[in-house]
Amino acid sequence: MVTSMTGYGREESGNGQVKVFAEIKTVNHRFCEYTIRMPRQLLILEEKVKKKANQYIRRGRVEIFITVEGESLVSKKVKVDWDLADQYVDLMAKVKDTYKLESSITLQDMLQLESIFMTEEVPMVPHDLEASLLKAVSGALDNLKTMRAHEGQELAVDMVNQLNRFREIIAGVKNHAPRVVEKYKARLETKLADLTDGLIEDSRIVTEAAIFADRCDINEELTRLESHVQQFSATLSENEPIGRKLDFLVQEMNREVNTIGSKANDSLITKDVVEMKSLLEKLKEQVQNIE
Template sequence: MVTSMTGYGRGEAQNEKVKVFAEIKTVNHRFCEYTIRMPRQLLVLEEKVKKIANEYIRRGRVEIFITVEGESLVSKNVKIDWNLADQYVRLMDDVKGKYNLESSITLQDVIQLESIFLTEEVPTVPIDLESLLMESIKGALENLKDMRVQEGQELAHDLQNQLNKLAAITLEVKKYAPSVVEQYKSRLVAKLSELTDGMIEDSRIVTEAAIFADKCDINEELTRLESHVQQFSGTLSNGEPIGRKLDFLVQEMNREVNTIGSKANDSTITKEVVEMKSLLEKLKEQVQNIE
């Protein structure tokens, strides 16, 4: 089954206090690379998130976004800086004594000293939040998988169509290739007849034709190209991640086509080689999106 590296999935889970949302986006990448954004209180669960994601994703750039609504993940505690409070009280007593003030220090006076109160944030993670997070992640991954598989099947169908065209052209070139030597031999006979007034040495013609046939022989390249086409087609039905193998096969097919173009020395084959390269370019572009 062909799977695309591009996809999007969303999942959510909730209880009476908390609602967790998970969104996952994947795009092309040579390896498997994660970017995870979630409340810092949940960062301890990052490796667990990656572990479950690895069951669904083998290759691609993966972005995971986790948001939590409802019960706060932070509790606040208020503390008093007693040393600072003591200094304030002593100073107020000093002011009273210096200026012979009668009023006493009240609680209201102390409360107005905001600087002596310290607010401390303490991370709190509800006991069932981890299970909710995993549930939302699984839901997002299932949606992502469905989208990647659907797009992958469309890619596979298009790749097979391009491959069939390449196979057909390869067969035509294979049938046409033997005539290249015969055409060269005919042109050689005509040229030598013109230059020698019909006094032609058959042995020389045979030798020249044999040399030309050896230089422009593309049977080996055509055979390898046909083999690569068959391997590519067979790999499309493989259940494992196949993107890298298909990319390698496209490179090898391109190598054979380039060699055919340089050796053939024939305008008809050159024209077919141009079409082959165009098809291979399309294959290469599409293969880059396969896991």
């Protein structure tokens, strides 16, 4: 099954107090690469989110965004720097004794010393938040999978059409290739007859034609090209990530087409080579979007 690397999925989950929103975007990439953004208090769940995503995604650049609405994910706690408070009290007592002051140290005096009191944020993750988060992520991944599969099938249909056209061109080249030698032999006979007044031996013409035929023989390339096209077509039905395999096959097909173009020495085959290269370029662009 052909699966595109491009897709989008979104889902929400939660209860009356908290809602979790999961948004996932994927684009083509050579490997599987993650970017996960979520509230700092939830970073402890990042590996679980990635593990869940790995069940759906094998290749591509993945961006996951997690947002939470509702109850605060932090609580505030006041702490006292007792060592510093002791120093203040000792110092104020010393000042009082030194200058014979009558006032006493009060709680109000201590509250004015802000450096003694510190506010600390403590992460507070509701007990059911993890389940809600993973549920939202799973829903977003299901939606993403559906979109990637739909786009993948559209790519598959288009690639099958291009492969069918590719087969037609190969069949035409195979049918025309033998005529290239015949045309060369006829031109050679005419040219040599003009130059030698018909005194050239037939054996010489046959030898030259044989040398030319060996030099421009493309049967092996056409056979390998047909094999690659068949493998490409069969791979489209495999139920696993196939993008890298298809990319390799496109490269091999392009190699054979280039060789045919350099050996054929015929204008009609050259025209077919140009069309095959155009089809391969389109296939290459589509393959780069396949997981």
